[in-house]
Amino acid sequence: MGSVKTKRMPRAVREQQMLDAAVQIFGRRGYMAASMDDIAELAGVSKPLVYLYLNSKDELFSACVRREARALIAAVRAGIDPALPPDRQLWDGLLAFFTHTADHPDGWSVLHVQARTHGDAFAAEVTAMRAEAVVFVTRLIAEAAPGAHAGRDVAGLAEALVGAAESLAAWANTTPGVTARQAAATLMNFAWAGLGGLLEGRLWSPPRA
Template sequence: MGAVKTKRMPRAVREQQMLDAAVQIFGRRGYMAASMDEIAELAGVSKPLVYLYLNSKEDLFTACIRREATALTEAVRAGVRPGLPADRQLWDGLQAFFAHTAEHPDGWSVLHLQARTHGETFAAEVTAMREEIVAFVTQLIAVTAREAHRDPDLPEREVAGLAVALVGAAESLAAWANATPGVTARQAAATLMNFAWAGLGNLMEGRHWTPSAGEA
């Protein structure tokens, strides 16, 4: 059989088709099992054209990670409206996060599962995305603390730790929600708000949990 015939179209459009196909294959089959042949076939192009545009399987996977990471961070930022109370901003951000991961399960698989387990270079791309989201949540928690306290200075490490814990919980919950039939983005967001914000709300008002007397 001859090479796959392709219609002429702008390079950027063709490249996005290739990335769409690659995200689907990588997300469902895994990085190691995915082949350039099936990515090319799904995209409707020849394998040499995939290599011409994206160089190698490693470069293609990196491009997928970067595109999906950018889309996720942009979705979260777009979902949050400045000027609202901090709990509403967090609620809107969580809904945007869970809606995006539910609507793009293959992209989320690439970020949450595949990229983290197939080499330091790929993992570093995801780490950069997480750091951006953690910084965003850290700022939100810090602003809330300043608004809630007369003496608003929560230790910087504590604020950063809370943000890391919240983002980690959201990532794990998204993976669970995508694997559990019937769980909506709103339900996942409500679960995390009920788990996290009640505790954060008490912390913002200066009500800290401490061990009982005699406990370490």
């Protein structure tokens, strides 16, 4: 009897296995400490095959950053119904964001820590993702606060909210017992309560020098 041939795994599936392994290694050990040997072993393939599919450690890391950024953006988009009021859209977006970062802590580490500190090319991917988030939040705030006293601060508020979400996700992922819903509620209360005061004209003025 002839030997039974094992069905070859499609290239796309094999690449995703490699990226899954690479995200785990990069996310937990950091870019510098990660080795192609460890990534190949975790993916269950040979190191030459990793190099065949993704030519270098830099290219592999860049592919990880792109994939994780796309996945995070897609998760947030999928969680939002544009027909809902701005406050509900913001809540749903925050909940989707914190749920995804909690479910994919290695991917968030790659985006929030590793990509920012290992070269302009990697950081640019994260910057593009962040810019998209800022545009979305800016629109929501502008729709919720069309008054004159909010208009001048909309861009700054959006930047502050996105930055707060990033920091809070990093904290939530390293603090036992903090759920995605709790993190989202914390930021929503902080942000929307403050925006409520802005809408009502209760503005804080710095003391005169």
